């Protein structure tokens with residue numbers, strides 16, 4: 056899958072740091088537009104980062120028009136991905152069901168539903184009893200309302216990475232795994248990117264290192280304000296199919312779906328742990344297991360007998376206002392970032408990468424470049440006008 060030649064090319068037009076979904080999708084889109092000499096570097100293997108550890112949720116239910124429309128486009132890309140890339144991504148459009156325990160949350164959902172309907176999305180507010188008709192195992196007592204969009208879904212994340220990687224390589228992109236970037240120096244208009252396997256020169260660098268992006272930015276003298284937040288997830292033994300939609304509880308951040316193989320896959324928000332050194336922590340905790348077990352059995356009591364077979368963790372990459380950070384890094388011309396996507400970077404990668412590549416090829420920037428610009432956090436910076444509130448699951 057990846058190049059076996061260990062000697063790095065001496066010069067690239069574009070070096071992408073990070074072979075998660077974002078880096079691979081941007082490399083693919085650039086190559087598809089005819090860009091040459093693209094090298095993608097990753098310290099580990101494909102799917103080692105958040106892109107290989109996530110829940111595969113792909114939804115269009117958002118609270119800003121820009122995000123609804125972006126995700127409608129992303130959904131279209133996802134829906135045709137298997138056919139175009141020749142790889143099965145196990146996509147299943149069973150819908151997304153958001154449950155609200157409080158009137159305040161239900162009111163917010165209703166406001167979002169009105170916006171989504173204006174964008175031609177068939178989302179609708181439903182009662183807890185109607186939610187139970189969709190998910191017969193659901194306990195209705197904790198909930199005052201819900202919303203449901205039948206055209207949302209879930210995918211198996213890994214084949215997206217393999218599909219993008221293979222299609223990029225077919226178009227000449229070099230992907231080097233096991234190749235950590237250790238230093239970046241500015242030499243005139245160029246960057247010198249050092250790895251244990253040698254040094255590369257490139258005119259442009261794209262930092263798609265997810266939660267590791269602040270560390271990469273520091274290597275070239277820049278700063279990024281996003282922080283890694285450990286997010287845990289588990290899967291159970293396989294069960295007969297009974298759960299069509301992804302189910303998510305607004306107030307707790309709990310989400311759960313059933314994979315095509317029958318396992319339940321889901322996570323829940325825990326209070327953010329102190330992380331003064333900004334390290335990415337990937338260990339599993341008992342507190343997650345117990346919180347998730349309680350949360351799941353509260354909404355579906357019959358799951359009390361189900362066995363958990365695996366739990367793991369990955370990093371949410373969280374910006375100070377919860378919205379992503381994209382574009383040129385302030386003070387470092389030619390160094391582009393694409394990070395801060397929290398718990399929804401997987402579903403946004405196909406569409407963000409498409410527009411990112413278009414912008415780098417000289418086309419007019421999509422409005423997200425203005426909304427998510429990196430310098431909005433600097434003193435006197437303009438806050439994002441599109442502040443998103445549906446950042447769970």
Ligand SMILES: Cc1cc2nc3c(=O)[nH]c(=O)nc-3n(C[C@H](O)[C@H](O)[C@H](O)COP(=O)(O)OP(=O)(O)OC[C@H]3O[C@@H](n4cnc5c(N)ncnc54)[C@H](O)[C@@H]3O)c2cc1C
Pocket residue numbers: 072073074075076077078096097098099100102103104105106107108109110111112113234235236237263264265266267271286287288322368369370371393394396397398399400401402403448
């Ligand atoms: C448990 C969990 C559940 C989630 N659920 C969902 C979901 O349902 N739907 C959704 O859309 N999103 C979800 N997300 C978020 C989503 O996974 C991320 O937003 C997305 O995968 C980020 O992709 P990325 O390519 O930017 O980063 P990553 O996939 O993290 O890739 C970054 C890469 O950079 C590499 N790297 C780091 N440092 C260096 C270096 N020095 N040199 C070279 N390479 C380096 C890493 O090895 C890594 O491969 C979830 C995340 C987690 C953790």
